[in-house]
Amino acid sequence: MYARVETPPEPARIAPDDHTLITPLTRADMGAAAQAKYLYFGYMELLHRDAEVMRHVARFGALTTAQIRALLFHDKKSETSCTRSLRRLREAGILASVSVRLPSNSRGGSPMGCYQIGRAAWKSFYTRPYKVMGNPLKLHHTLAVADAYIALKQAERAGAFKISHYRTEPDTWLDIAGVELRPDLYVDLIDENAEAPMRRLYWLEVDQHSEGRDDIAKKVEAYKHAYLHGGMKSFPQVVFVGKDDDTVADLRRWIRPLMRDVETYGDLFVVASQADFMNQLMR
Numbered sequence: 001m002y003a004r005v006e007t008p009p010e011p012a013r014i015a016p017d018d019h020t021l022i023t024p025l026t027r028a029d030m031g032a033a034a035q036a037k038y039l040y041f042g043y044m045e046l047l048h049r050d051a052e053v054m055r056h057v058a059r060f061g062a063l064t065t066a067q068i069r070a071l072l073f074h075d076k077k078s079e080t081s082c083t084r085s086l087r088r089l090r091e092a093g094i095l096a097s098v099s100v101r102l103p104s105n106s107r108g109g110s111p112m113g114c115y116q117i118g119r120a121a122w123k124s125f126y127t128r129p130y131k132v133m134g135n136p137l138k139l140h141h142t143l144a145v146a147d148a149y150i151a152l153k154q155a156e157r158a159g160a161f162k163i164s165h166y167r168t169e170p171d172t173w174l175d176i177a178g179v180e181l182r183p184d185l186y187v188d189l190i191d192e193n194a195e196a197p198m199r200r201l202y203w204l205e206v207d208q209h210s211e212g213r214d215d216i217a218k219k220v221e222a223y224k225h226a227y228l229h230g231g232m233k234s235f236p237q238v239v240f241v242g243k244d245d246d247t248v249a250d251l252r253r254w255i256r257p258l259m260r261d262v263e264t265y266g267d268l269f270v271v272a273s274q275a276d277f278m279n280q281l282m283r
Contacts, residue, residue, distance in 0.1 A: 046094075049073075050085050054094055058117050058125040059168050060149075061142045062098055062133055065113035070150045074157070086115065093120030098133050114139070137210055144274065145169075145184045145206045148241055151278050152187060160282060164188040164199070172203070177229035179222040186236065189281070201236035202281065206274075209247040213254045216240075220258045220269065227268060239280065240271045248273045 046054070052072050057063050063071075065086065073082040089095040096118035122130045133139055149166065156163050167186040174181045183203035191198045205219065223238050240255070242248035251271045259265055272280040 047085070047088075049081070050089055053085055053089060054117070054121060057095060057115055058121070060146045061168075062114060062116045062139060063146055064143060065115075067143065067146050067150060068115075071153060086113070090115075090118070093118045095121075096132065098139065114143075137208070141184075141206065141208050141210065144208055144241075144243060145204075147274065148185060148204055148206055148277070149187075151274075152189075155278055155282075160191075160193070160278075161200070162190040162192060164190050174226075176226035176232070179225050181222055181226055183238070199234075200281070201234055203236045203238045204241055204277075205238065206241045207247055207251060208243050209250070213250075216251065216254050217258060220255055223268070224258070224265065227265070235268075237267065238269050239277060240269065241277045242271065242273050245273060 049072060053068055056068070056071055065082065068086070069076075069079065069082050073079075073085075076082065086095065090097065094117070095115045098114040098116050116133050117125055119130055133142070145168065149168075152163060152166075155161065165188050169182065169184060172181075172183045172186045181203070184206045185204040187202050187204070189200045189202070191200055203223075207216075226232070227235050240251050242251050248271055255269055255271060259269060270277075270280050
């Protein structure tokens with residue numbers, strides 16, 4: 001019977017090593033000039049926080065101004081630092097504005113700002129040709145995945161746990177026992193509030209109600225097959241995160257008939273809303 005992974009926090013990586021070109025920039029990248037103010041990106045000098053903005057936008061694919069503030073400027077009372085950082089990155093061509101319809105602006109565009117990697121930095125992060133993210137469904141999903149990670153970061157800052165590491169697509173993709181698993185997010189958490197620190201592993205499937213019953217069933221069956229036949233010592237719990245109560249209700253209705261063998265699968269799958277999934281993780 002499946003039980004949520006709770007093991008001592010030895011180093012372990014369920015997700016594969018990065019196979020994109022996305023890597024963090026650190027002061028060590030500068031060699032002898034390790035204490036200098038700037039980090040180098042190609043021929044450009046970047047402030048450390050600008051480099052972190054670039055890296056996070058590359059990793060998630062797109063981020064809004066509000067998300068960038070929540071991730072990297074949460075310690076600043078004023079919005080000025082974030083505004084200036086984004087202006088510098090746009091003017092250098094490292095970031096590009098994404099102009100598609102968001103729920104907050106039915107006429108198109110994004111009043112809060114939304115950014116992807118620009119032409120000047122594209123080849124340093126991706127092997128595919130440059131492309132503006134113009135598909136609204138893809139953008140909404142991308143931003144929802146980022147929201148889930150931001151919720152995790154905020155919980156970490158509040159002392160709920162420590163994020164040992166995380167992976168976004170495509171670095172979450174795995175082939176296990178002949179089936180492809182493509183979770184949206186993988187997180188390895190260390191719960192330091194228990195009597196002894198424990199690791200908790202999760203795969204998150206963020207659903208914006210854009211997939212039907214058959215699509216969800218295929219995902220569930222793939223995870224079940226990987227769990228039964230993959231021979232993995234530590235199998236992450238799969239958390240379906242619905243955008244609202246209606247999405248959660250449909251996910252539970254679709255998944256429940258596939259989980260009748262409780263003795264085998266136990267708590268392998270959890271369904272929760274975007275607003276409530278953190279409570280599910282901390283149960």
